[in-house]
Amino acid sequence: MIGTTYVFGSADPNVGFDCSGLVMWAYAQAGIYLPHSSAMMSEMLPRLSQSQLVPGDLMFFYSPVSHVSIYLGGSSMIDASHPGPGGEVAIRTVYWENFDWGGRIG
DSSP: OTTOOBOTTOEETTTEEOHHHHHHHHHHTTTOOOOSOHHHHHHTSOEEOGGGOOTTOEEEETTTTOEEEEEEETTEEEEOOOSSTTOSSEEEEOOGGGEEEEEOOO
């Protein structure tokens, strides 16, 4: 899905993804169903600190939560970040200064 266009409100690889749409779609491929909202995702999971994160955990950003990504390990994550160039689905360096907490599915 790397390079898929950012489209607000979308969770369709043929159209594009917003941040929660990408996470929702990715986990659905494994049979895990999540709501299409970063805030709603954050409310359903126990909170993890940065030191507790493992690859595959969700990362929530800002307060109130308005962005979600999937942690890849170290200082990497995958997300769909914003409309326009550079906002497509990509592996990025985690912006720890805006990280609020993590959450683990299952």
